[in-house]
Amino acid sequence: MPLGDHLRELRKRIILACAGIVVGAIGGWFLYLPIYELLQQPVADLQARGINTSLNFSGVGTSFDVALRMAAFVGLLVSSPWWIYQLWAFLSPGLKKNERRWALGVIGAGVPLFAGGIYMAWIALPNTFLLLTQFVPEGQTSSALIDVGTYFKFVIQFLLVFGIAFLLPLILVVLNFLGVVKGITWLKGWRWAVIVIFVLAALATPTADAVTFIMMALPIIALYFLAVGICMLNDRRRAKRAAKEDAELDAALADGPSSGGSSSDTES
Structure with a gap:
């Protein structure tokens, strides 16, 4: 296949992959509130222990920025089978029959392993968050005002690290x-x-x-x-x-x- 056809095929696959991510992000936008409630559960657990902790929206547009980032993250995860398929569709014509078989095996094993790592990270997240914030003195005179953008960035990175570890x-x-x-x-x-x-x-x-x-x-x-x-x-x-x-x-x-x-x- 000529170089021009390769570039056109690559552009096509990138556009399709991005379209799938956008569709997933739109769904993530409408699921923002339940996902927010789920991800801030470690903060609620800390409050239950008597530590005055809360997530702080420090800027005017912070809530919109957090919702946008969370929607993009959800879209990336939900649409992963779609954009992985686009990557496969671009590479498969240049692979031999046995190479295609092994590539499909790698992709098929990678998705559940990554999901399993994220699940294990979710189990470990409350204890990790407790370790990092347990030195806040109990009582009404001291409180931990955690920037919501920093908090969700930490949570997302923590989940991704475990997923990659698996x-x-x-x-x-x-x-x-x-x-x-x-x-x-x-x-x-x-x-x-x-x-x-x-x-x-x-x-x-x-x-x-x-x-x-x-x-x-x-x-x-x-x-x-x-x-x-x-x-x-x-x-x-x-x-x-x-x-x-x-x-x-x-x-x-x-x-x-x-x-x-x-x-x-x-x-x-």
Whole structure:
């Protein structure tokens, strides 16, 4: 396909993807109030503990700005299957049949993993918010006036970080299938991986209850070892295929001189 056709196809896919995000953002605009009530629940929990906390709309247009950002965030999430498909539709003509299969597998696994990470982040969010604001003195003389824009920016970034963290095992598998890193390399580093996962889980769920952060860390650890297992199986399959190709090549080289010699004898 000529370069001009590629650029026109890219423009078409970008326009379609943006249109889907806009449609999702319009839906998010009408869902602004229930989403706002849901996301400010950690603040309500802090108030229930006796800490005078409230979200502060500091500017004239702050409420409109927050509603616009939240609608855009919801639109981006809701329309993700649509714009991911547009990316796939642009790349698929240049992929081979087996490459298309693996690409579809990556996309199909990435969406539920990302959603699972966001769900786990939502579970950890109240405890994290409590840790960051627990030093506000209780009573009527002290209060925490939190800028609403800063608060929702923190919440959205927190959710996205967990979503991306759940995609890391998938990245390990992709790097292995691309031949960049062998599965044995990931396996040798499992101790450091487990330590890092537990530390991050403990920071995300800062409570005295050890069961909470253990339950947070176990799914990520399970995903890590599942990714390592897939990488090891792929390396074994690749080694068998390489050995088979080497055997076929050796057989072809061994048959070559003998067949040539017999044909010369026949001619003589």
